Amino acid sequence: MVDRAPETVAEIASRTGRPLTTVKNTWTRHPAWPDPLPQRRGRWRLYDPADVDAFIRDHIDRQVADLEPTRLYTAQQLEDAGIGIRAGTIRSDLTRRRWPEPDDTEGGTNRWYGATVTEALAGRRGYRRTEGE
Structure with missing residues (x-):
């Protein structure tokens, strides 16, 4: 495995496709965010990419639930589940048309098939499919 060079928050944002403000103002304030390395690049603190990847895996990315x-x-x-x-949030997103229409409304209760939910979640940011899908 090749060691990657330390990264600034701007480089982390670019690499992960997230806004700089999200990384800088949200992620770096999380208690589990990795400590910066002792060196700097200009005024920017540097972070170990492996530590950042572990943080993202453990606190940002979510696996699609097994439905x-x-x-x-x-x-x-x-x-x-x-x-x-x-x-x-599901009910709110439904009224804003950010969640799929229910597959069944019998008895006045909105219900969705697991396949419908899995597809909807796969399209949402922060979710990733498990291996083998």
């Missing part, structure tokens, strides 16, 4: 493709789930059941989105 049964043909089972119907309510918003609360999806939250309980650990998809990383609260039931209230």
Whole structure:
């Protein structure tokens, strides 16, 4: 494995495709953000890319939950399944058309197939498919 050169927050933002303000004002303030290296590049602090990658893996990226493709789930059941989105957010995103329409509304309850949810989550930022998908 080749060691990568230390990176500034601007380089981290560019490499990860995130806004500089997100990295600088949110990620670096997280308690688990790695400590800067002792050297600097100009006025910029430098970070070990491997430490940054571990932080992103553990605190930013989320795995798509393992849902049964043909089972119907309510918003609360999806939250309980650990998809990383609260039931209230699902309902709010539904009204804003940022969440797919329910696959079933029998009894006045919105429910989605696991396959529908998995597809919706795969398109959201911060989610990544597990290997083999």
